[in-house]
Amino acid sequence: MIEGPAAIDRADRADRSDRVDVDAGTDELLRRTAEMAIAYRRSLPERRVGPQPGVTVESLRAALGGPLPKAGTDPDSVIERLAADVEPGLTAMSSPRFFGFVIGGSVPAALAADWLTSTWDQNVALYLATPSAAVVEEVAARWLVELLGLPVESSVGFTSGATMANFTSIAAARHAVLRRLDWDVEDQGLVGAPPIRVVIGADAHISLKLALRLAGLGLGRAERVPADDEGRMDPAALASMLEGRSDPTIVCAQLGEVNTGGMDPIARIVEIVRRHPNAWLHVDGAFGLWAAASPRLRSIVRGHDGADSWATDSHKWLNVPYDSGLAFVRDSAAHRAAMSAGAAYLPPAPGQERDPGDWVPELSRRARGFTVYAAIRQMGSDGIAAMVDRCCDVASHMARRLANQPGVHILNEVVLNQVLVRFDDDDAVTRDVIARIQADGTAWFGGTTYHGTVAMRISVSEWSTGIDDADRSVDAVVRAFEASRSAGPRS
Ligand SMILES: *Cc1c(COP(=O)(O)O)cnc(C)c1O
Secondary structure, X not given: OOOHHHHHHHHHHHHHHOOOOOOOOHHHHHHHHHHHHHHHHHHOOOOOOOOOOOOOHHHHHHHHOOOOOOOOOOHHHHHHHHHHHHHHHOOOOOOOXXXXXXXXXXXXXXXXXXXXXXXXXXXXXXXXXXXHHHHHHHXXXXXXXXXXXXXXXXXXXXXXXXXXXXXXXXXXXXXXXXXXXXXXXXXXXXXXXXXXXXEEEOOOOHHHHHHHHHOOOOOOOOEEEOXXXXXXXXXXXXXXXXXXXXXXXXXXXEEOOOOOOOEOOHHHHHHHHOOOOOEEEEEEOOOHHHHHHOOOOHHHHOOHHHOOEEEEEOOOOOOOOOOOEEEEEOOHHHHHHHHOOOEOOEOOOOOOOOOHHHHOOOOOOOOOHHHHHHHHHHHHHHHHHHHHHHHHHHHHHHHHHHHOOOOEEEOOOOOOOEEEEEEOOOHHHHHHHHHHHHHHOOOEOXXXXXXXXXXXXXXXXXXXXXXXXXXXXXXHHHHHHHHHHHOOOOO
């Protein structure tokens, strides 16, 4: 704040002598940076997938660390050194042969839109401040609701990821089930509130559990519905847990178990939950909800539109850069009540405008709608369906080829883009194969322990992965398994 003659004097001096020449060298820096980004991108098809051999936490600290710099450095050197120092320790997560976690890369229009998002540097809380960013979100939200087959009245929040989308949905649920008991949770909190029952699947994702903790509902209190071998909630068990009860209840189902890809029988779950007037059904569909965008796969999520809220990720299967998740809530009033902040200096949009900040936990944030909008425009609903189908086809192809190898077992039903692979039916061998394939660098697979059994996980969610990449990767796995076997037994 500028007050009094001294401050005015300071401001005056700053105006005359401290002017920063913002354009000096910036054009060239941005051009060079674009070239570095292009070179990285072009390297992806042949690039080693994991970090460079020999990279350790010590080598990275030695390259990147040091005392707090006192003097500044020119931006060109900063960027050149940053790129050189971090490159060895990067994993090519946008490689067509990266099969770790459930990570998609970025389709070209989304990546380019991401560059512009940073350049435009819009704070997207209010329509008033950035009408274009607000309308892009609104348009993308309508497209997504249609693409994913959700109720048209649903409101949408553009979150940092599915964890915050789960949290946003749970906060809306918490509002709605307590409102029906005349308890205003935004005003009174949960202290002294009527207890809320929370029911989750035995194989619910850790992200959902974190969301329950953040929402003050507690993880230990959540009642678990048994799941089958594929991690799918048992609907009969859910029905008996809810039978004869009328307390406020939040049930969390899942589309896409993170190991197996297993999809909860959502139509049956909807039918069970709908018998209970004060129950809310949330669906964590971080990647599995994208099956709804595919006419071929849609039948496995049929009935999903009967839930109350849905969380998913754009930075997974839609292949936009981080960070980008989506919360959909049918009861938009509950959604807004849970998330809108309201302050005298933040005027609500006067008319029909949508304020992006009303639907997510943050106020100031990146204009996340641009990348999502660009990805949908680039692919269209046909292209998105084709990408989802292709990923599932590649997963099936890899599973089939691996299953033909002696000593290799596929542990799950490959219903989507996830495959669990076990070698010589042995934990130590399986871990060794995973370590060898990661060191080899042709492809990248992670490990997991699913229902007590060690397995290698294959997740196919990268738009650029083709059958050739799948074959090269399977060949590398087979080589790693053979090498492991000839290295002999391990303890
Ligand atoms: C990835 C994932 C999440 C968490 O998503 P983030 O984007 O990492 O926050 C939640 N649930 C499931 C089923 C997931 O696969």
